Amino acid sequence: MDYNFYFKELRLEMATPIRFLTRLASYCFYAILAVATLTFLLSDIEWLFWIGVLLLLFLIDRIIHFGQAERSLIGLLRRLPRPSRRNFGKEKKESQAISINIAGYLTSNSLNVLERAFGKSLIVGGDFYLYLLKFIFEHKEIKEGILRMDISLKEFKQRIEEEVDKSLDDPHKNKAELLSMVVSLVKKAFELALLNKSRFIEQPEIFSALAFVNDERINRFFNLFSINSGDLEKALIFGRFKKRFYKSRGLPITLGGFISKPHRRSRHRVMNRAWTSRPTPFLDDFSIDFTDLARREKVGFLIGHQQEYDRLIDILARPTKPNVLLIGEPGSGKETTVMHLAFNLIKDEVPDNLFDKRLVALRIGNLVSGASPDEISKRLNRIVEEITATGNIILYIPDIHNLVKTSGEGYLNAADILMPLIRNDVFPIIGATYPKEYKQLIETQSDFSHAFEIIRVEEVSEDDAIRILTYSSIILERQYKLIVSFGAVKQSVILAHKYFRYKFLPSSAEDLLKEALADASQRKEKILSADMVITIAERKTNIPIHRAGKKELEKLLNLEEIIHERLIDQDEAVKSVSRALREYRSGLSRKGGPISTFLFVGPTGVGKTELSKILSSIQFGSEDLMVRFDMSEYQTKQSILRFIGSPDGKIVGTLTEAIIQKPYSLILLDEFEKAHPDILNLFLQVFDDGRLTDSLGRTVDFQNTIIIATSNAHSNFIKTEIEAGRDTEDIAKELKKKLTDYFRPELLNRFSSVIVFKNLSKDDIKAIAWLKLNGLAKTLEKTHGISLIFDETAVERIAELGYDPVFGARPLRGVISDKLRSVLAEKILKGEISRGGTINIVFEDGEIKFT
Structure with a gap:
């Protein structure tokens, strides 16, 4: 059945005087009716008295429903097919559609505020939307939403007045134009009310709809306060639900309490309304009845996953193969989707053949606990007999992979018992598992896996996660006795999705929000702001997330000097990486890929490696957040399995798992040219959009990483050209062409920069020796309180021993360890030097001496 929605309100089409007279007549009518009711009730004439009783009941009904709309959207939602909910604004042929007037769903307060703004704009002039904003701003729920967005109510109101005054100079709009504006606005408000499953179109929906209209003045006003349509609509949830629950039954303890229309509480019910089902006492011992939980408002709340839920319903409702296997990572929303089905089952909002069903979750842990394989089989057989006999159960099996394990404990027998029932469609079964377990345990059992229709449950979007966390924060406010701003909610989701990918949204965002709330509570704060959430995220990641302050700005502008404190020479390389970091911290770097990629x-x-360590320390706060791979170990075609994991999940990918564990890190790919071509091809996608799909189908995010590949290719060419005095930029351009001997051009073009490192001179090696020796002196001073002083001759000797034309400064570390560290360690252990002492190191008579 199709529906055609339109808006027609006679009061808006009336002339202003007629509208005033109509309202006055309405007030007079109710006043006369009240007087007549009282008179009839006091009358001695019996039939007049009973008329008075009827009038009194009529007035009581009007008082009870005062402020409500003529019709409820809840009833419409139950009748409305999902495609119509999404496409209600599209025109339908009159012969094919039922026409419904949206005006019937407007509350009297909503209609009054529309009428006031309409009349004011028509008579005085000025922008209709701004008048509406001015009048609707006084609503308590809307003020609450604005406050949650960290906006000053005083400034907001003042700006509205200023904009209204400016709009008076605009050309007057005629009645037809204003009516067209009202119609488009109310239709959008109607759509938002449907999406929020509201009972009526109330003022918050109209206020949210204002952010969607195409009007220059109203758009400019919202941009002034950085308000966008999505944020505004979600921020209003705070006021809307606080009002609803404070008036009725108090705030819910869990998200399940936010269901749009609470169902009447009732005890455990096994009998269907046709009285054809039977009790299931043995099944009840090993299961949880989700339909019971839904009746007690413990489960049923669902945001997002609509596509997965619709597919679940379609499969369960079909006559053959009504079995579903949900595959998703922990926290992806598999069980939440199943619980929403339980809620709709008790509301009868399911296809006819699912009507009056119970949704029961089998607890496999209880089933196998303390039982032998033979006992498990007996238990499962008895459960199956009860389910078959009662005929009204949908069986949900979380962690269904445990049924097909072959490592003892009778799990294989359990799967064998279910297989004939699954093949014969005896009763619907919903299974849930994880990608890894599916690959390892279920996919290999072809009979079992083919009996199910697979639905992959992905992570909810940021938008849906913000909405979920907004509801959660209403509950958390009571627990932590703090006000949560909408900015804090939004930042929790954005930062969790960017930096804490080891968990799915919304769980990762809720963990971050709770940590920020606990910290704010300890510091006796009253409001949790977005900045407080950012501070906690910075503390957890050791990454600068706040906009750069004065101190950090100075550091960014002087990166070259900071890097040169630890790295000698290589000016072009230092300039390139410094430039890339400045672009990233200023928000001007390319979106979608890693922070930067260098060759x-x-x-x-x-x-090359030393600069990588310095970069890791500057950007991520520690050298420990550098993940290093020797690409010479990945030269064969089979080594790709070690890199991203094997399809059966038995081999864990070294690269993908490292990034899942450390999503914000520097990845160093040593001797990149030695990797197998298939591995090099993997990085085309990584460099381009910052994502890689591993063998289990998981998307691994590289957007918070810096990727550095190193190569010794054409080193002799670089050395020759530099010695000839050629500019390093020119060398880099020609080198890029030569590197096609090792790398595909499209891979080279995806690097942010190809950076040439030149050979080190003897003076460079001496300067590096000074750096290393000063580091050793600082360590000795810190750990043992001993001062270490180097003579120039000693430094020159160390530099001479540590230089190799082939290996550059690499031998230097070994020389310092052999000639200095080991000798100093021996002297400390023998007690030859003690705390407070000073050691002079000189080179005399052909040897290094300690005095």
Whole structure:
């Protein structure tokens, strides 16, 4: 059945004087009716008295429903097919559609405020939307939403007045134009009310709809306060639900309490309304009845996953193969989707052949606990007999992979018992598992896996997660005795999705929000702001997330000097990486890929790895957040399995797992040119959009990483050209062409920069020696309180021993360890030097001496 929605309100079509007289007549009518009712009730004439009673009941009904709309959207939602809900604004042929007037769903307050703004704009002039904003702003729920967006109510109201005054100079709009504006606005408000499953179109829906209209003045006004349509609509949830629950039954304890229309509480019910089902006492011992939980308002709340839920209903409702297997990572929403089915089952909002069903979750842990394989089989057989006999159960089996395990404990027998029932469609079954377990345990059992229709449950979108967390924050406010701003909710989701990918949304965002709430509560804060959430995220990741302050700005502008405190020479390389970090921190870097990708090309021991460590320390706060891969270990075609994991899940991918564990890190790919071509091809996608799909189908995010590949390719060419005095930029351009001997051009073009590292001179090696020796002195001072002083001759000797034309400065570390560290360690252990002492190191008579 199709529906055609339109808006027609006679009061708006009346002339202003007629509208006034109509309202006055309405007030007079109710006043006369009240007086007549009282008179009839006091009358001695019996039939007049009973008329008075009827009039009194009529007035009581009007008082009870005062402010409500003529019709409820809840009833419409039950009749409305899902495609109509999404496409209600599209025109339908009159012969094919039922026409419904949206005006009947407007509350009297909503209609009054529309009428006031309409009349004011028509008579005085000025922007209709701004008048409406001015009048609707006084609503308590709307003020609450604005406050939650960290906006000053005083400034907001003042700006409205200013904009209204400016709009008086605009050309007057005629009645037809204003009516057209009202119609488009109310239709959008109607759509939002349907999406929120509201009972009526109330003022918050009209206020939210204002953010969607195409009007220059109203759009400019909202942009002034950085208000967008999605944020505004979600921020209003705070006021809407606080009002609803404070008036009725108090705030819910869990999200299940936010269901749009609470169902009447009732005890456990096994009998269907046709009285054809039977009790299931044995099944009840090993299961949880989700329909019972839904009746007690414990489960049923669902945001997002609508596509997965619709598919679930379609499969369960069909006559053959009504079995579903939900596959998703922990926290993806598999069980939430199933619980929403339980809620709709008790409301009878399901297809006819699912009507009056019970949704029961089998607890496999209880089923196998303390039982032998033979006992497990007996238990399962008895459960199956009860389910078959009662005939009204949908069986949900979480962690269904446990039924097909072959490592003892009788799990295989359990799957064998269910297989004939699944094949014969005896009763619907919903299973849930994880991608890894599906690959390892279920996919290999072809008979079992083919008996199910697979639905993959993905992570909810950021938009849906913000909505979910908004509801959760209403509950958390009571627990932590703090006000949660909408900005804090939004930042929790954005930051969790970006930096804490080890958990899915909304769980990761809720964890971050709770941590921020606990911290704010300890510090006796009254309001949790977005900045407080950012501070907690920075503390957890050790990454600068706040907009750069004065101190950090100074650091960013002087990155070259900071890097050169630890790295000698390689000016072009230092400039390139410094430039990339400044672009990232200023928000001007390319979106969608990693923070930056570099190809460091040059001979061994010239500072490629050292610069990578410095970058990791600057951007991520620690060298420990550098993940290093020796690509010479991945030269064969089979090694790709070690890199991203095997399809059966038995081999864990070294790269993908490392990034899942450390999503914000520097990835160093040593000797990149030695990797197998198939592995090099993987990085085309990584460099391009910052994502890689592993063998289990998981999307691994590289957008918070810096990727540095190093190569020794054409080192002799670099050395020759630099010695000839050629500019490094020119060398880099020609080198990029030569590197096609090792890399595909499309891979080279995806690097942010190809950076040439030149050979180190003897003076460079001496400067590096000074850096290393000063580091050793600081360590000795810190750990043992001993001062270490180097003579120039000692430094020159160490530099001479640590230099190798082939390996650059790489031998230097071994020389310092052999000639200095080991000797100093021996002297400390022998007690030859003690805390407060000073050691002078000099080179005399052909040897290094300690005095």
